[in-house]
Amino acid sequence: MEVKLPDLGEGVAAATVVGVLVKEGDRVEPDTPVLELETDKAVMELPAGVAGRVVRVLAKVGEEVRPGQVVLEVEPEAEAVPSAAPSSAEAPRREPPPAPTPPTPPAPLPSGTQEERLIPAAPSVRRLARELGVEISRVVGTGLAGRITEEDVRRAAGLTPPPPSPKEVAEVPRPPLPDFAKWGPVRREAMSSVRKATLRAMAQAWSQVPMVTHFDRADVTGLEEVRKRYAPRAEAQGVRLTLTAFILKAVALTLKAFPKFNASLDPEAGEVIYKDYVHLGVAVDTPHGLLVPVVRDVDRKGVFAIARELGELSAKARERRLALEEMQGASFSVSNLGGIGGTGFTPIVNWPEVAILGVSRSEVQPVWDGEAFQPRLLMPFSLTYDHRLIDGAEAARFCRHLAGLLEDPMLLALEG
Structure with missing residues (x-):
């Protein structure tokens, strides 16, 4: 059978x-x-x-x-197959479950x-x-x-x-919803499978991880100049060079310098699981909901290669062609909302990861250089982390290291 x-x-x-x-x-x-x-x-x-x-x-x-x-x-x-001569005593015994x-x-x-x-x-x-x-x-x-x-x-x-x-x-019993129809017309719409998966993942993360968010910003004026300078060369290779590709590279190098942020906790065993790979989950906004494909071995790839893979995975996410394995195995996640707007947000750690980076929209602001105000492109970002493993001072140092890489693009090549 x-x-x-x-x-x-x-x-x-x-x-x-x-x-x-x-x-x-x-x-x-x-x-x-x-x-x-x-x-x-x-x-x-x-x-x-x-x-x-x-x-x-x-x-x-x-x-x-x-x-x-x-x-x-x-x-x-x-006995499940009809036999030649079942006994009358056996027949009743075979019926109950x-x-x-x-x-x-x-x-x-x-x-x-x-x-x-x-x-x-x-x-x-x-x-x-x-x-x-x-x-x-x-x-x-x-x-x-x-x-x-x-x-x-x-x-x-x-x-x-x-x-x-x-x-x-x-955990407390969930109270029943009120009858919203008492106050006006309502309609119900079934959740998509992506939304149901998000609901489960976020509820699990919120119940498992005591989260704290640290806010910082980086001067990406020079980085944006580099991106614009090399964008035509990338385009000639069929690659769209975005700021996100540089951010992923900077995050990967920062994780190598701060391995605790690339780990997971095993509270039952009393152990920290350090990962010797850097696979970054990247949140992609799609018509079907938020999907998080994984770019693997980011620490070992150049910015062009990262941009190419990110573009391919994002396209597959929007077309709902991502395979299950392409959304598994992330050791850290990045959510970039800069293309939409906002000055800051608190991303939720994707358990069993221990940290996640949120990026908001860059803005030109006046910065005092000691003699005069200069227009500089500032990018706000936020790091949410599992406070059971990571202390506030460590999170602040992580963010400063990341900002340093973004503010001096040459370091992305030298440290990589």
Whole structure:
């Protein structure tokens, strides 16, 4: 019997296999998780959907799979196939839903398709469920967007919940919305898949990261002159040379000088995970919502190469042609709203990153040089960071280093 990948939800065309949980010869129940899948940076488990023995595993870790694709072949159990002479005593025993041993937790899963049983749970939560002998597919999630938390698993195992963390204490039941129609006409419009993903990501980030924002500015008068001087040469190579490309290069070099900003926290292990690569997520405004493609190894590329890749990824984002892997793996993010306007804003850290840079519109302002006021092009920017790892003084030094690179474009070549 073929096990196919079910529909992954509105707007989700594919998923990446991040774990294969069974091998050939393994016996599976309908609720046995067989694959770990990742979409929109959420990891979920795919149940077998049938009882029997695994004959062939067709999905591999790292492979992109699509709805309808066969990922597993299972030989159904003998009793599931009509036999020559079933005993009258056996027939009634085969009718009730699974499973003889061990006893199942309280409520059985509702009958339905596999897509109804895709399990929204982090790898650490699934690991805890296995350690406690809990079938995670039968646990009701109480987290954001129905995600299963460690407390849900412990509760299902009959254990006393641990003392609530600050995050859990802060969570309160969401009050119902009022009836807005009482005050005038209203209309409802379904969220797009991009907006739903943004909702989940921002809610998760806000609940996970204690954020602080530091504001600064850089004199980019010289940088803009360099950009204009070399823009025709870039255009001759089919590249649109923007200020963002220079900013990304400056950010990458600053991250090399301040590696803590290019890290992630593992509070449970009490460790800081430093990344020896610089992959920058760049927020792109599209008609479908905010998308964040990733420009990889920015520290090892020249400004022309960065500009070329950024242009290609931005075009794919606007045309909704970005592959899942092109939006994964960022170690730091940049959001540039200078093309739209504004004097400053507080970007939200994209967890599990620990910092994000926001760039606002540059303006010509009078700056005193000791003898007279000179017109200078000043670019305001803001750095939001995870205060659990980064202190205010470190954030200020990071911003000053970044400003120094932007104010002296030659450093982008010398330090790179």
